[in-house]
Amino acid sequence: MKARSVVLAVAASLVASLALCASGTRWLNVHVQERAEGTEVSLHVPFNLVLAVVEAVRSDELSGGRLRLHVEGCEIDWPRILRELDAAPDGQYVTVKDGEADVSMSKQAGMVRIDVDERGGEHAKVKVRFPESLLAAFRVEDDGRLDIRALLVELESVPVGDLITVASDEADVRVWVE
Amino acid sequence: MRERGFASAGTTVVLAAIAAILVAPLFMNWIVVDVRTAPPDNVRIKLPVPLAVVRTALWFVPADEVDATLPAEVAAQRESVLAAFRALESSPDTVFLSVRSREGTVRLAKERGRLVLDVDHEEARVHAVLPIEAAHRILARWDWRDIDPQMAVDFLAAAERGQLLSVDSEEATVRIAKW
Numbered sequence: 001m002k003a004r005s006v007v008l009a010v011a012a013s014l015v016a017s018l019a020l021c022a023s024g025t026r027w028l029n030v031h032v033q034e035r036a037e038g039t040e041v042s043l044h045v046p047f048n049l050v051l052a053v054v055e056a057v058r059s060d061e062l063s064g065g066r067l068r069l070h071v072e073g074c075e076i077d078w079p080r081i082l083r084e085l086d087a088a089p090d091g092q093y094v095t096v097k098d099g100e101a102d103v104s105m106s107k108q109a110g111m112v113r114i115d116v117d118e119r120g121g122e123h124a125k126v127k128v129r130f131p132e133s134l135l136a137a138f139r140v141e142d143d144g145r146l147d148i149r150a151l152l153v154e155l156e157s158v159p160v161g162d163l164i165t166v167a168s169d170e171a172d173v174r175v176w177v178e
Numbered sequence: 179m180r181e182r183g184f185a186s187a188g189t190t191v192v193l194a195a196i197a198a199i200l201v202a203p204l205f206m207n208w209i210v211v212d213v214r215t216a217p218p219d220n221v222r223i224k225l226p227v228p229l230a231v232v233r234t235a236l237w238f239v240p241a242d243e244v245d246a247t248l249p250a251e252v253a254a255q256r257e258s259v260l261a262a263f264r265a266l267e268s269s270p271d272t273v274f275l276s277v278r279s280r281e282g283t284v285r286l287a288k289e290r291g292r293l294v295l296d297v298d299h300e301e302a303r304v305h306a307v308l309p310i311e312a313a314h315r316i317l318a319r320w321d322w323r324d325i326d327p328q329m330a331v332d333f334l335a336a337a338e339r340g341q342l343l344s345v346d347s348e349e350a351t352v353r354i355a356k357w
Contacts, residue, residue, distance in 0.1 A: 038280060039279035042276045046269050048261070048268075049266060051261070052261035052265055056259055058251065058254075
């Protein structure tokens, strides 16, 4: 159960951080299609603009390019997890199947893959794909803040394609780089 | 004869001066502020002002009446804001953001070097245009410490002619345009 929480926390953090990330001349795209109200949001911004905005924001949650992570219910040793994941060979690391959701996390051909298939709730199907090299830039400070800026720099080398897709009863979300 | 010649020359100069005064406004940049409020007030204010007059008038306003020093946090944002403008300048024309919902739509785009915001909400419609290059140039030379009203005039002078801002709501309509 703790492993599942860890994976979900990693996935949630990535959703929050990658949505803000960008670099170089590439473009960050976010598309959200909400079902109940029919609200549709499309974001299409160059990475360097996202970086400038992220650096400019000064709030409790995001300041100086560092995002405060909210993880409740478990203490997570982020640096250790990321170090271990970075050093680990290709393979399936986490597979959790219970009444609530199926969660799997694997590393394959230089790509980290996280899949969450929620059985109850909103029946969310989450897919996160990012290159292994991004792990080295995934830094969480002692005060529990994620260094978005470091991710932005690393994202320069991310291949074009989907980073995150979420399909649920409530909404569909797609985050991709082009 | 000499008197007649002198009179003719004088008349010509006076007529030329009058013509210049009459024609000059045609070549000036005008800012037109148009405000209309809904009933029962029904206030209508339409104020066309040559930009040069605004600039000149500001010279006569006592400095302590318009000067204001901003907190240091504002200056701390300088590089980030300028970086954002550089990114906007180098971006091709595109739609950055679009939101469609039952309540309305929001669209933020770059069009012909301008940042264009359109909001069509059930409570108000807003259309705003920001010339990116000019805004960047003006912000880059600003000290980010003291508010300078001439900066607003510089910004208006740099803007293209046309509507810069329009707001339509149940209470009022506001138009700011440059002619």
